[in-house]
Amino acid sequence: MRKQLIIELQKDTRITDAQIFEAFDKVPRHFFLDLAFTEQAYTNMAFQIGAGQTISHPITVAFQTQLLNLKRGEKVLEIGTGSGFQTCILCSMGAKVFSIERQKELFMKVKHIIDHFGFTPRIMFGDGYKGMPTFAPFDKIIVTCGAPDIPEALLQQLKVGGIMVIPVGEGAEQIMKRITKISETEVTEESFGTFKFVPMLERTAK
Ligand code: SAH
Numbered sequence: 782m783r784k785q786l787i788i789e790l791q792k793d794t795r796i797t798d799a800q801i802f803e804a805f806d807k808v809p810r811h812f813f814l815d816l817a818f819t820e821q822a823y824t825n826m827a828f829q830i831g832a833g834q835t836i837s838h839p840i841t842v843a844f845q846t847q848l849l850n851l852k853r854g855e856k857v858l859e860i861g862t863g864s865g866f867q868t869c870i871l872c873s874m875g876a877k878v879f880s881i882e883r884q885k886e887l888f889m890k891v892k893h894i895i896d897h898f899g900f901t902p903r904i905m906f907g908d909g910y911k912g913m914p915t916f917a918p919f920d921k922i923i924v925t926c927g928a929p930d931i932p933e934a935l936l937q938q939l940k941v942g943g944i945m946v947i948p949v950g951e952g953a954e955q956i957m958k959r960i961t962k963i964s965e966t967e968v969t970e971e972s973f974g975t976f977k978f979v980p981m982l983e984r985t986a987k
Contacts, residue, residue: 782823783809786839789825796843798851804873810839812894813864832884832986834979836864837925841976848946848959848973849921851876856916858938860909860981861925865891868902871923878902879916881909883985908984912938919943927955927978941965948978 787802796802811822813836821828827835837845845867851857853875862868862882868891871878880902882888888906895902905913909924910932917938924935924947931947939945939962948955957973 786810786823786825790840790843793840793843796847798847800851800874801843801846801870804846804870805839805843807873808866808869808898810836810866812897813866813869830864830887831890832886834863834884834887836866837978842867842870844973845923845925845946845957846870846874848957849923849944851921855920856918857921857923858913858916858919858935859923859925860912860935862891862904863887863925865895865904867923867925868904869895869898869900872898872900872902876921879905879913879919881905881907881913883908883982885985885987906985909981910934910983914938921945922947924948924981925978926981927976928981931958931960936960936962936968948976953977 787805814822814828825839827838830836851874855876857871857876857878859880862880868880912934918940920943922935922945927948929951941962943962945960947958949958954975957976959971961969
C-alpha cells in the first residue's frame, strides 16, 4: 500500500525531488493514525488525529516539502507538529527539525511516535506565532496550519536566503505561498494554488 501511494505521488509532476519519495518509503504513515484507520493510511486522504485536528493529505505533505527545496543538514522550523508525520519526513531527509504544537494532547502523544523511529527533532508545546527565537535563525520554515497572514516573528527568524512555505487565508481555504527572504527587509512571494488546512490559532490550548 505504501508503494502504491508513492506511485500515486510520482504521477504528480509538481513533485520532482526523489528524496521525498524515499522519505515516504522510510516513514510508514499508518503509525501516525489511530488503529481504526490503518487500512486507509495509504490513500490520499486527511484524517482526524484527536483534539479536532487532522494529519495532512500525503500529497500536501509531499508538495510543501518540495516547495521547501530542502538540503541535508538544514535547520527547519515546523509550525503544527500534529501527528508528527511531516516532522518525520523532514527528519528522514536529513533536516534538523524544530517543531511547535499548541495542543497539549497532540504534543504528548507525538513524542512517543517520533521516538519510535529514532529521529531526534526538538518538539515544543507552544504558540507557533512566536516561533522559536532561541534556536533562530532557520534555513526553512514550514507552516502546516492555515495562517490568516504571515507572522512577523517567523519572518524575523528566517535566514536571509531562506524559504517559508505557508498556507495563507482566513476562511476554510488558503493559498499556498512560498516566501523567500531576499534581504533583512525584503521578501519575494509566489502562490501555488488552493489548499484546506485547520486554522492556525493564537496562544496554546489546554
Ligand atoms: N504537520 C501535521 C499537520 C497537523 S494539522 C501533520 O502532518 O500531522 C495542523 C496542526 O497545527 C494541528 O495539530 C494544530 O493543533 C496545530 N496548530 C494550530 N495553530 C497552531 C499554533 N499557533 N502553533 C502551533 N501549532 C498550531
